Amino acid sequence: AQLALSSVARQGRGCWLEFYGSEGTLVLGSSNQADYVHGFGLQGCRKGETMAAIPNNPAFRYNRTWEDGRIAPVARLIGWWAEAIREAKPMVPGLLEGLQSQIAMDACQSSDLSGNRVLL
Missing domain, CATH: 4.10.910 (30s ribosomal protein s13; domain 2)
Known part of the structure; x- marks a missing residue:
């Protein structure tokens, strides 16, 4: 796996996670440095195949889009936390x-x- 993290990367390529394994490759990323949520895409391929987009799982879609992309993940975490409290599960x-x-x-x-x- 290859991971590069930077809070500010002037003229960088955005946020990317690249996984290279013996069975294939997965690449998750976004070129948008101004938004931590929107614009991400997932691509992958099995060994010997061509990279192709992997469709988003509808279960992870947000019901709305905020102007500030940081709100979406925080709202989701708070929702999961409230659900855990209601169900009395950690x-x-x-x-x-x-x-x-x-x-x-x-x-x-x-x-x-x-x-x-x-x-x-």
């Missing part, structure tokens, strides 16, 4: 996983600033 990933992710990001930033390895 939401995974949940707040604990979010905290662990934040701790890891803080360690990366601390390591970058200090130039030292940070152990978790």
Whole structure:
């Protein structure tokens, strides 16, 4: 797998996740750097075939489009959280996983600033 992350990539190519495996390839991405949600497409192929678009799963479509693309994923997460509360079931990933992710990001930033390895 190849992953490149940047909060600001001037004249970059957008956000792309590319997976290359022994059985085939999947590429998820969007060239739109101004929107974190809209404009994404999925392409894939099995080994030896030509890349082709993979249709969006209707279950993941949003009921509306906001001008600010950041609203859609937050609204979906809040909806999943409310559903978990109503059903009295834990939401995974949940707040604990979010905290662990934040701790890891803080360690990366601390390591970058200090130039030292940070152990978790």
